[in-house]
Amino acid sequence: MSDLDVRLGKVAQRYGTPTYVYLTDAIEDRLNRIRAALGPWFELSYAMKCNPNPALLEWLAGRVDLIDVSSVGELRLARQSGWDPLRASFTGPGKRLAEIAEAIDCGVGELVVENLREAQIASRLAGEAGRTQDILIRLAPATVPKGFGDHMAGRPSAFGFDIETVDQDLPAVLALPHLNVVGLHIYSGTQCLKPQAICENYRIFMSVFRDICERYDITPRKLVFGSGLGIPYHAGDTALDLDEVADGIRADLEAFRAEPRFAASRLILELGRFLVGEAGYFLTSVVAIKPSRGHTIGICDGGMNNHLPASGHFGMVIHRNYRMHRIGGGEATDKYNLVGPLCTSIDRLASAVMLPLLAEGDVIALHSSGAYGPTASPIHFISHTPPREVLMTGDTMRDVSVHRDRIPNGIGDAGA
Ligand SMILES: Cc1ncc(COP(=O)(O)O)c(C=O)c1O
Structure with a gap:
């Protein structure tokens, strides 16, 4: 058995399934690799929307410079997990007045202003509190390079000031008395596995930053490069070569x-999945095997309710199987459709996936599951037991579940 399977097997045995496992040593490796390749230019900000587990946030607080939150709920979680609000930026297109008020009141580092309304509210509230609030202005570029499958540039979107019409609103934002523009922010695409497309995208960012800063005479303290760095999810995906990104963008x-104008600017990579995605596994057990009309269905104890992205309903146009394996290894000899326990045909984890011959009780590990797992899934649908979350460092494992108080039973726990 591989070392990984020994570790994952221990978790499944101790805690049962469905369970997410986050391997901190894998995140540590990832941090080291990012810093080795891109550290000469960039600081890191963790986009906590991808995984707001408090224990993970706590672990990251001592290792990552900054954090990006997208709601007051996230801001509170970050604070409770040891993050000084000064290290936080607050993005999101629909910030409510009370959220802006709380963020300003607790001393958030920067409010990332996405529209004039937010800027006006923030200035008024900051003024009433007798202070000046630092802001970043979020810009929505007109283009992303080919290769960014998942992007929001050049199309109608709720996010930030459209670059084509930015001149309509920016003068008004800059004139607001109680805001201090510390820099600019762009996040226009994600999940890119092509180094050259990432480099090209960063060139677009730099050109937008240059243009706006020159025209409005801004000398930015911070410039956020919403990273776009992708991870392999499916068979045939090639992991991003960070050295190629570094080589391609170094001169620029x-x-x-x-x-x-930019000599003293802090450049920041704001990223979620690239930091924690590949360090996470989702473990689900086979509850039953059903032959059906020439196919074999493996029915698992956690499906779409625990892992929406794997079911293809989170930013995927055509469902493609996540990489997965059966714990304990074995040759992939048999073809399965894997589904979860929900009473809906859209609850599927895999179609025609090749795995070893499965039996009831076998545990399947879905890869690249450390980001957009529980937080992006309809956990309460049909009141199945929510997944556990386990933080693992070496052989030490800790139950860090946050979703288990809603459902009145422990079905699925080891031994249940
Ligand atoms: C503003 C912002 N920053 C960062 C991220 C993180 O993206 P990813 O997990 O692809 O790195 C997101 C994701 O939606 C986002 O909206």
Whole structure:
């Protein structure tokens, strides 16, 4: 058995399934790799929407510079998990007045202003509190390079100021008395596995930053590059080569930073899945095997309710199977449709996936499940037991579940 399967098997035995496992050593490796390749230019900000587990946040607080929150709920979680609000930026297109008020009141680092309304509210509230609030202005570029499957550039979107019409609103934002523009923010696409497309996208960012900063005479303290760095989810996906990204962008970044206006700017990579996605596994057990009309269905104890992305309903146009394996290994000899326990035909984890011959009780591990797992899933649908979450460092494992108080039974726990 592989070392990984020994570890995952221990978790399944101790805690039962369905369970998410987050391997901190894998995140540590990832951090080291990002810093080795891109550290000369970039600081890191963790986009906590991808995984707001408090124990993970706590673990990250001592290891990552900054955090991005997208609601007051996230801001509170981050604070409770040891993050100084000064290290937080607050993005999101629909911030309510009470959220803006709380963020300003607790001393959030920067409010990422996405429209004029937010800016006006923030200025008024900051003024009433007798202070000036730092803001980043979020810009929505007109283009992303080919290769960004998942993007929001050049189309109608709720996010940030459209670059084509930014001149209509920006003067008004800059004139607001109680805001201090510390920089600009762009996040226009995600899940890109092509180094050259990422480099091209960063060139677009730099050109937008340059243009806006020159025209409005902004000398930014911070510039956020919403990272776009993708991870392999499916068979045939190739992991992103960070050294190729670094080689492709080095000269442009050096030239950018040599410009006096940007010489003191902190460049920030805001990223979620690339940091924690591949460090997470989702473990689900086979409850039953049903032959049906020439196919074999493996019915599992956790499906779409625990892992919406794997079911293809989270940013995927055509369902493709996540990479997965049966714990304990074995040759993939048999073809299965894997489904979850929900009473809906859209609850599927895999179609025609090749696995070893499955039996009741076998545990399947879905890969790349550390981001957009529980937080992005309809956990309460049909009141199945929510998944556990386990943080694992070496052989030490800790139950860090947050979703288990709603359902009045422990079905699925080891031994139940
Ligand atoms: C503003 C912002 N920043 C960062 C992220 C993180 O994206 P990813 O997990 O693809 O790195 C998101 C994801 O939606 C986002 O909306």
